[in-house]
Amino acid sequence: MYYCYLVTPIGELLLGGDDEGLSLVGFPEGKLRYEPEPGWTRNEAPFVAARKQLMEYFSGKRKTFDLPLKLKGTEFQLRVLQELQRIPYGETSSYGEIANRIGRPRAVRAVGAANGRNPIPIIVPCHRVIGSNGSLTGFGGGLGTKQALLRLEAENCGLLQ
Secondary structure, three states: OEEEEEEEOOEEEEEEEEOOEEEEEEOOOOOOOOOOOOOOEEOOHHHHHHHHHHHHHHOOOOOOOOOOEOOOOOHHHHHHHHHHOOOOOOOOEEHHHHHHHOOOOOOHHHHHHHHHOOOOOOOOOHHHEEOOOOOOOOOOOOHHHHHHHHHHHHHHOOOOO
């Protein structure tokens, strides 16, 4: 496993992965804050494309990502993560809407749990999922980070002045 850090407007992100793809984006705070594990090797080379695309995202030049990802989880969790990638930039969706779209309308809490375990936030845009009443709900990088990401996208879509 390789890792590197990327300084962004929301703080220093930890990127992790191997030759097959990116498997981790860790925030500087919150429950999705990670530290490199023993045996990981610091190496920026495997993350050239990820670093470039993330910086384009933060500068408002990129709205979708085109990176090899190494997602892990149950079949249900992977379906949720795939559905998250279909939420358009600058838009939001609720846990219930995601549950309906994957054909499991009663699995709202399970969708929330899968969303909360997303190991590749921003690229797999779990920050775009909100409560059915429009409220911001928990986020692995902290609610301030979620607000910042949603605001960035809204500004780049011309939704905020």
